[in-house]
Amino acid sequence: MIRIENLSKSFTLHNQGGAVIPVMAGAALAVNPGECVGLTGQSGAGKSTLMRMVCGNYLAAGGRLVVGDLDVVRAEPRQIIALRRHTLGYVSQFLRVVPRVPTLDVVAEPLLAIGTPAEPARERAACLLQRLNIPERLWSLSPTTFSGGEQQRVNIARGFAHAFPALLLDEPTASLDAANREVVLTLIEEARARGAAILGIFHDEGARARVCDRLVDVTGFTPRAAA
Numbered sequence: 081m082i083r084i085e086n087l088s089k090s091f092t093l094h095n096q097g098g099a100v101i102p103v104m105a106g107a108a109l110a111v112n113p114g115e116c117v118g119l120t121g122q123s124g125a126g127k128s129t130l131m132r133m134v135c136g137n138y139l140a141a142g143g144r145l146v147v148g149d150l151d152v153v154r155a156e157p158r159q160i161i162a163l164r165r166h167t168l169g170y171v172s173q174f175l176r177v178v179p180r181v182p183t184l185d186v187v188a189e190p191l192l193a194i195g196t197p198a199e200p201a202r203e204r205a206a207c208l209l210q211r212l213n214i215p216e217r218l219w220s221l222s223p224t225t226f227s228g229g230e231q232q233r234v235n236i237a238r239g240f241a242h243a244f245p246a247l248l249l250d251e252p253t254a255s256l257d258a259a260n261r262e263v264v265l266t267l268i269e270e271a272r273a274r275g276a277a278i279l280g281i282f283h284d285e286g287a288r289a290r291v292c293d294r295l296v297d298v299t300g301f302t303p304r305a306a307a
Contacts (some may be wrong), residue, residue: 081246081277082111082134087143087301088154107301113245116268116278120291127281130298131248132191134279135170136160147246165193169244173251173252175231178204181300183209183226183234184219190242193305201241208237211263229255240267240282247271249280266291 087107093099104126111117111230119127133145136152145152147166150159165172168264169190177186185192187205192198209219212233218226223234226263237251249268261284268291273279288295 081113081146082109082279083144083146084109084130084134085144087130087133087145088141089126089133089138090141102303104298104301105303107298111246111277111279112270113275115293116272116291117286118278118280118282118295120272120295120297126298127302128250129171131250131279131281135168135248136163140190141246165190167244168246168248169239170248171236171239171250171252173232173254175235175238175276177223179224180222182220183214183223186223187237187241188235190238194242204239204241208240209234212237213260213263229257229260232256233260236264236267237301240271243274244276246277247279249278249282251281253282253284255297256283261287 085106085108088102088184089104090100090102093101107130109117119130121127129138133140134147134152136155140153143153147163150163152160152163155163184202184205188198188201188210191204192202202292206219210216214230214233214237218230223231226234239247239249252264252268256264265287268278272291278291280292282292
């Protein structure tokens with residue numbers, strides 16, 4: 081479902097005379113349907129960079145990065161948009177939404193975007209918000225007014241609203257209390273059981289041991305010149 085071959089990435093420092101800094105070379109991994117792969121490595125090793133390339137936020141310098149049947153490296157912007165709408169979900173650490181949109185609609189939006197009727201989309205959103213212990217009295221409010229922990233749970237609910245065939249998870253259990261951590265781990269297990277291919281960053285060692293089928297150390301993808 082996710083296949084990475086000989087992937088490379090560099091950054092150009094335009095404010096420093098156009099210096100080119102290689103940050104990744106020869107990256108290769110595969111995530112099959114129903115599998116959860118965790119990325120490991122020290123801070124700065126390239127875990128988030130790799131995730132952003134999979135999502136299409138960063139353009140790779142070379143190699144292949146296929147999600148489903150789309151090579152993200154060579155895809156057009158409209159193809160990336162379609163990929164994110166139908167195939168690839170992304171739970172980041174931060175919630176970014178349009179202000180004043182009610183929380184229920186924020187969570188339902190991925191379903192509404194693919195043509196799901198409003199009533200079942202909001203029912204699914206309500207179910208997830210309940211599971212993640214967001215009080216119903218808050219559903220009509222914008223999540224931009226919520227605490228950091230509440231925003232994180234809304235973000236998780238939004239990411240799991242649609243049954244994406246592939247999921248990217250960036251620290252999904254960070255800063256959660258024990259009860260909500262358990263809910264999130266169960267959601268990951270349910271997604272894996274239905275056949276989702278999951279690539280994630282889990283600094284929570286207990287969570288990593290529970291949901292990951294295997295780990296990939298991205299340190300091995302660091303160019304020697306940048307090591």
